[in-house]
Amino acid sequence: MKVEALPIVPGNYQLPSYEEARESFSWSDVESVFSWSMTGKMNAAYEAIDRHALSFRKNKVALYYRDENRSESYTFFDMMKNSNKAANVLTQYGNVEKGDRVFVFMPRTPELYFTILGAVKSGAIVGPLFEAFMEGAVKDRLEDSDAKVLVTTPELMERVPYDQLPALEHIFLVGDGIEEEGKFLDLNKRMNEASTSFEPVWMEKTDGLLLHYTSGSTGKPKGVLHVHQAMVQHYQTAKWVLDLQEEDIYWCTADPGWVTGTVYGIFGPWLNGVTNVIVGGRFKPENWYKVIASLGVTVWYSAPTAFRMLMGAGDALVKEHDLSSLRHVLSVGEPLNPEVVRWGMKVFNKRIHDTWWMTETGSQLICNYPSMPIKPGSMGKPIPGVEAAIVDDQGNVLPPNRMGNLAIKRGWPSMMHTIWNNEAKYESYFMPGDWYVSGDSAYMDEEGYFWFQGRIDDVIMTSGERVGPFEVESKLVEHPAVAEAGVIGKPDPVRGEIIKAFIALREGYEVTDELSEEIRQFVKKGLAAHAAPREIEFKDKLPKTRSGKIMRRVLKAWELDLPTGDLSTMED
Ligand code: WT7
Numbered sequence: 001m002k003v004e005a006l007p008i009v010p011g012n013y014q015l016p017s018y019e020e021a022r023e024s025f026s027w028s029d030v031e032s033v034f035s036w037s038m039t040g041k042m043n044a045a046y047e048a049i050d051r052h053a054l055s056f057r058k059n060k061v062a063l064y065y066r067d068e069n070r071s072e073s074y075t076f077f078d079m080m081k082n083s084n085k086a087a088n089v090l091t092q093y094g095n096v097e098k099g100d101r102v103f104v105f106m107p108r109t110p111e112l113y114f115t116i117l118g119a120v121k122s123g124a125i126v127g128p129l130f131e132a133f134m135e136g137a138v139k140d141r142l143e144d145s146d147a148k149v150l151v152t153t154p155e156l157m158e159r160v161p162y163d164q165l166p167a168l169e170h171i172f173l174v175g176d177g178i179e180e181e182g183k184f185l186d187l188n189k190r191m192n193e194a195s196t197s198f199e200p201v202w203m204e205k206t207d208g209l210l211l212h213y214t215s216g217s218t219g220k221p222k223g224v225l226h227v228h229q230a231m232v233q234h235y236q237t238a239k240w241v242l243d244l245q246e247e248d249i250y251w252c253t254a255d256p257g258w259v260t261g262t263v264y265g266i267f268g269p270w271l272n273g274v275t276n277v278i279v280g281g282r283f284k285p286e287n288w289y290k291v292i293a294s295l296g297v298t299v300w301y302s303a304p305t306a307f308r309m310l311m312g313a314g315d316a317l318v319k320e321h322d323l324s325s326l327r328h329v330l331s332v333g334e335p336l337n338p339e340v341v342r343w344g345m346k347v348f349n350k351r352i353h354d355t356w357w358m359t360e361t362g363s364q365l366i367c368n369y370p371s372m373p374i375k376p377g378s379m380g381k382p383i384p385g386v387e388a389a390i391v392d393d394q395g396n397v398l399p400p401n402r403m404g405n406l407a408i409k410r411g412w413p414s415m416m417h418t419i420w421n422n423e424a425k426y427e428s429y430f431m432p433g434d435w436y437v438s439g440d441s442a443y444m445d446e447e448g449y450f451w452f453q454g455r456i457d458d459v460i461m462t463s464g465e466r467v468g469p470f471e472v473e474s475k476l477v478e479h480p481a482v483a484e485a486g487v488i489g490k491p492d493p494v495r496g497e498i499i500k501a502f503i504a505l506r507e508g509y510e511v512t513d514e515l516s517e518e519i520r521q522f523v524k525k526g527l528a529a530h531a532a533p534r535e536i537e538f539k540d541k542l543p544k545t546r547s548g549k550i551m552r553r554v555l556k557a558w559e560l561d562l563p564t565g566d567l568s569t570m571e572d
Contacts, residue, residue, distance in 0.1 A: 005373040006341070006351050011327075013370045015240040021384035027413050030232045043200040044209055044231045045083060045120035048270035050200070053080035057273050064249070064295055065110050067280030072110060076273070079117070082110075082191070084198035086118025089190040094149040094170040098123035098201050101145045101211060105129040105138065105152040105160070108255055108280040111174045111187065115151045116256065116266065123201030124149070125208035125225070130257025135159045136475060136526045140220050141213045142168060145420055151187060154178075205229035206417055212259045214359040215468025217457035223420030224259075224359050231271055233363040233414035237383060238268030241355060241367045242299055243328050251277035251291065252301040258465070259359045260332055263414075264301055285313035289321035296325040303333040303464040307340045307352065308494050318347040328370060330355055333464035334496040335452050338376035354379050356452065358438060359466070360429065362414030366450050378449040379442075386412050390444050395431035398443075403453055406442040407435035458552045460489035462497050465530050469552060472523060472531050476501060479522045481509040484542045486550040487533065490559055501533035502555050504542050511538045543570055 015021055035051050036042040049062070053076040063074040074082070090096040102124040106112050108131075119126045127145055129138060139161050142150065146167040152160060153175045162168055172187040173179075179186045203209075206227045213221040238244050242264065250269045254260035269276040279291055283306065291297065310318075329350045331340075336354040344352040353368040356379040366388055368380035382388040387409035390398045398404045410430065419425040431437050441453040460467045469487040476485035484504040489497030501519075509515065516536045524532035543554040557564040 005375045006345070007373055008371055009351065011370060014243050014245065015369050015371055015384075018369055018372050018381065018384070021240075025384040027232060027236075027385050030236050033235065034231070041200075041202040042205065042228055043121060043123075043203050044228050044234075044267060044271075045117045046200045047231060048267055049076060049079045049083055049117060052076040052270070052273045055273075060273070061275045062270065063110065063113065064275065064277045065280070066277070066291060066295075067109070070109070070280070074110065079114075079270075081196040082114040083117035083121060084196050085191040085194040086114045086187075087121040087198040087200070088118075088194040089172070089185075089187060090115075090119055090124070090149060091122045092194070093185055093190060094172065096122045096124050096149055098203070099208060100124050100149065101127055101147040102149045102151070103127040103129055103142060103145070103147045104256070105131065105133070105150060105156055106174055107131045107153070108278055109174070110278070112256065113266065113278065114191075115172075115174075115187070116262070118198075119149075119151075120209060121198060121200040123203060123207075125211050126262075127211040127213070127223075128256040128262060129213075130255055130528070131156065132528045132530060133159070133257075134524070134526055134528055135161055137221075137471075137528050137531075139164065141223070144213075144220070145211055145223055157184075203228045208417070210259075210262055211420060212262070212359050214259075215459060215466050215471060217459050217468060218470050219468075220474075221468060221471060222422060222425055225417045225420055226362050226414065227417045230263075230362045230414035231267055233412060234263050234267040235271040236385075237364040237367075238264065238272050238274075240383060241353075241364050241369060242268060242301060242330065243370050244269060244272045244274045244299060246273070248298045249275050249277060249296050249325070250299040250301075251279070251295075251297045253279070253288075253303070253306060254301075259362070260301075260303075263363060283309065285310050285317060289317065289323065292323050292326060293321040298325055299328045299330075300326060301330045301332065304331055304336045304340060305334065305463040305495055307331060307344065308337075311340060311343050312494065315347050323348060326350055329353065332357065332364075334461045336377075341374070341376040356380070356450070360416045361408065361412070361436075361438075362416060363412075365408055365412070375445075375449050378445075378451050380450065381448050382408075382450075388444075388450065389435070390442060391431065391433070391435055391437070395433040395435050397433075400444050400446045403441055403443045405431075405435075405456065406438045406440040406450065406452075407431065408438065410434040410436055458488070460487070460497050460499055462489065462492075462499055462530060463495045467499060467531050471527065472499060472501065472533065473550070475523050475527045475531075476503065476519065476533075478526070479519050481505050481515060482519065484544075484550065486542050486552055486555045488552050488556045488559060490535065498534040499531065500535040500537065500559065502537050502539050502542055504539055545570060 062076040102119040151172045210226040252265040330353045356366040390404040391407045483506045490500040492498040543551040
């Protein structure tokens, strides 16, 4: 495919020459920036906050927080004190010890960030839950991880079935919660009384830092464990790819419930000592532009769905705001349509830099850099220190322009450490030749640019969120009217994909619009709004293998009017 590349915009970038860095870079070079290389004591939250709070950056703004009601700023020194308070509360009243799982389930507020950092300082593994999760999703994750402590809000508490979670010992509430002796504690109240000093619990390189649950095509969501040494790559990619520099005002729009929101909403910027913007509340195009204009955001990391929604809100709205502070714009999560890249050139006069990575990989791996021409539609090239290739199903490397499995050579610092409670699942990601296989299909062109083609499995990406069809199907069949359900991703111009469910009803139920809506609501209330099917189609019978597995690829072929392929395993 021939596309017009967008040329490099001259500038003073943190990665001046991609080719040179690929030649000479080694991950061990990075370690010297961290204090542990001198002291031997490691903790990612200490490196992200305290190292700066105890330096010339003490009074530099670390966090600008904005939502409808709050407009606050915190220096690195404030962040150190607040995270120390949180760490004191968690260890004193929550008995948190090294390796314990502490989950956070709350909206994006400064307290969420104090809690995450405090939990990391106390040696805990932090499990962030997206605030839209409903009871079933919350329970699965707390149960699988044997979470000991949960920090949430009185409103979200309704979705926490704590009496069914024996490992959960302590719950902290943020907000005007009623303290109940022994069970619920008021986090703010305790923090007000807590000391601002705390000696971080020192960790080993491979001790747990974050536990992010993510969906595959089968089974329940799996817990992807990231460890403290990942900070090496959080730091370095934020430097090279986000191009973070001392004076930047950086805004990552992702929620910490997803890996982008922890790695590039917390660690990437703060490990670099950069001012970070956090915006709470719902997405509103007008507000987003206001944030950029009022805070003078210079580096902006968002997602294709958000850009497409901004595009839909019209160019006139862009013109009403002064966005001239922007110097670097990036995207992640789904294919970034060339059309969106062209729109970005038109309205922001900026190239939108696509980046590719996954929950499992822990940091960016294939990216477009400021110091590189961009081919709209391409994910870019592997970061220095990482080897990527297209391999066949046996692990043989394929030549340029051949489609195959997008694979990464094992051994980058932020790679997941394991799948929680499921070492076999972890091992299943690898192929002969030490290739980590992503589950994405792609090809590489002659110039080494990678082009995303699709998912190999049935995982759905809707509005940038990864949804496992099995999880939705399992919820659907819990509804009394549903006998069988098959769920697919259906292409959608704004959301990338939407969730479509095919349903066979039980005897005695009739197809009605009300029933369809009721089933939709059932998933929405039981799992999460973003996991509820936008379309439901009723069928007398669903295509299945002889062993009884719903054949999603046949459903997809029906939906898209494509050939159904090999049907030899289908039941009669
Ligand atoms: C899947 C991973 C950690 C990033 C947020 C998503 C898709 C991710 C791109 C991109 C096309 C992309 C892939 C990948 N994806 N980035 N730039 N272009 N597809 O993380 O929820 O773990 O999902 O997102 O299919 O496998 P995730």
